[in-house]
Amino acid sequence: MSESNSYYVPHASSWPFLATVSVVVLFIGAANYMNGYASGSTVMLMGLAFLLIVSYGWFSAVIQESEAGIYNAQVDISFRWGMVWFIFSEVMFFAAFFGALYYARELSLPWLGGEGSKVSTNLFLWPQFESVWPSNGPTNANGEFTLVKAGGIPAINTMLLLTSGLTVTWAHHGLKEQNRKKLIYGLATTVLLGFIFVGFQAYEYMHAYSDLNLKMTSGIYGSTFYMLTGFHGFHVTLGAIMLSVILFRCMKGHFAGDNHFGFEAVAWYWHFVDVVWLGLFIFVYWL
């Protein structure tokens, strides 16, 4: 709570409203695109461009205010709580997909195979179906497929992300010790590792599509595989972009040893994508 008796209240801003407008344009375009209208993709890209511009503007404004030193200690704590709960909401978003994986694998597939009291389900629907994970279901949706081996790229990617968790901590120590060189090298390595991860992931997708016949349409296995790894990859990309922004700010001399919430928020986010990856590696690739 505030030891001083004053508060900081930010002035009015058009950025939130503009952000809403850009999201609406993006979504209307996306909906029309999905419905198969020709104009959809153009509108969608316009919305996306608009959203990027607004994000740039809004974050720039906040960074300028922060550098001008007008955020007090209480604002800093509000930002921290905001980031913590935002990450928690992201955890719950992934929980929905992990839940779907668990349910399909442990409950609905065995039931289709006639487990427990569901003998008649199997007999009446697909009597020849045996439930074995991985599965693309009783109708062999999209044909036979091969798995991505956990020991290949996924294991390398695990090492990359775990290492990047270390380098970002190393950079954080550099920031706290006011050792700019350590900070920038640590952060640059983290960004690099992040983008290498994304590159490997993209390569793995291409490999899965062209050589393994593992596609989004490969029944429940393909659905859960691409939904979980896809959203994770998207979050890694976002995280790497955020880290790049922080790197750029560090090179411009932003942040103090005792006051650098922006850095910490992004580092927390990075650790969060790291932890989600461990869940993916264990439950999607390995087991």
Add this chain to the structure above:
Amino acid sequence: MSTDIEKLHDDHDHGPSSGIMRWITTTNHKDIGTMYLWFSLIMFFIGGLMALVIRAELFQPGLQLVVPGFFNQMTTMHALVMIFGAVMPAFVGLANWQLPIMIGAPDMALPRLNNWSFWILPFAFTMMLSTLFMESGGPAAGWTLYPPLSLQGGDSFPFTILAIHMLGVSSILGAINVIATILNMRAPGMTLMKMPIFVWTWLITAFLLIASMPVLAGAVTMLLTDKFFGTMFFTASGGGDPVMFQHIFWFFGHPEVYILILPAFGIVSTIIPAFSRKRLFGYDSMVYATASIALLSFIVWAHHMFTVGMPLAGEIFFMFTTMLIAIPTGVKVFNWVATMWRGSMTFETPMLFAIAFIVLFTIGGFSGLMLAMVPADFQYHDTYFVVAHFHYVLVPGAVFAIMAAVYYWLPKWTGKMYNEGLGKLHFWLTTIFVNLTFFPMHFVGLAGMPRRIPDYAVQFADFNAIASVGAFGFGLSQLLFVYILFNTLKKDVTAEDKVWEGAEGLEWTLSSPPPYHSFEKAPTVD
């Protein structure tokens, strides 16, 4: 950082700018709270009109006014509008207005985020409601969007899903803001267990929102990819399961039910002591009961789907956890009654709504207990009994609490007193008509009338006719509410700072209406 607020303030003014830009760019909790409340009122009438279409069609058996497809669009949209457009924004509006002035803060913790979470709403609802004008009509599979039916909709489908995504973002941002405000902006000396009970209920509600809305986002994303990108989450032939959607949906859906009622508990727990001129009985137990209800809400979801063919162990588990919720809820009802016991009570409009809340919400609670029992639910499932149950907890529950809150704090917000006689008239009309609308639904439901169907067997005709009359009466009575609001706004008599004799809390130490930046210096709480 002990610079004065003037120096920190970029534009150095303490009042709002003028014109439409004030509302578009505002970061002020009162401006945003006001916009939330007006938005909620507008949506209440839009959703209400849809309900009247439903009731007009059901006035008599047979098909009279609308085609079944449109009837289904009305039931679907009525629910989406009322839940996400009327009740939730009303509670967020109340939180915006009240939290800072109840905890001694100048504003919410993250004011620009606050602006964003409001402005998403009108756009998302414009997008969602626009689907009604599309050639293939609006969503018609029910607000629960169960596949495979929901995947068979027309062009409205992606618009509805993306609108739900936006509503989710709005709710999550709003909830993050509420939590940051409560945890970080309290006046010195206000420990957690000294917070007003409304603040407590909102803290717990915000947690529920952040934990459950992303799960809804996940569920509807899977619907979207199933429809457009060939995934098979909810298709048995690919190894998925349509029932899986129901599990994920209700994992969100049940906490959502408590999101719609916990702030109402907070409001009633504030108003009952004020007009009983006693302190709230069992403050600590109220806090613990609220937290217990919230935690239990995560392990009861499958009671919405007892008839779907779950294993027996599942049915029994979800039946007992559901019944367990009656215990903390019972603690609350007991505490409200015990607060009134031997109080020197008066019955102004807010108190009338609060007392009616206790009685009528409890009726909804009891029918909920009946529905919790698996064998009984096999009979009640998807009948009008369910409709009666959740309308009892949502209309004389949540909506009555919102009305009570508006009457209670309106003099504080506007500095003007509403007309007490008209307020009481509004209360009695509303209470009579709400029971006339929803009580007969218990009977037709127990007798087997299914929900979400535009026609019914003739033996249900009389009770349906009564319910339809009640619904139109209820709708018209709300026009009186609008009249009372405008009538209050144009008055020139000013309300006192401490409007109610028995009211307690920091908000009553401020002027009516409060200054633009509520508390510029933190008050001390002992």
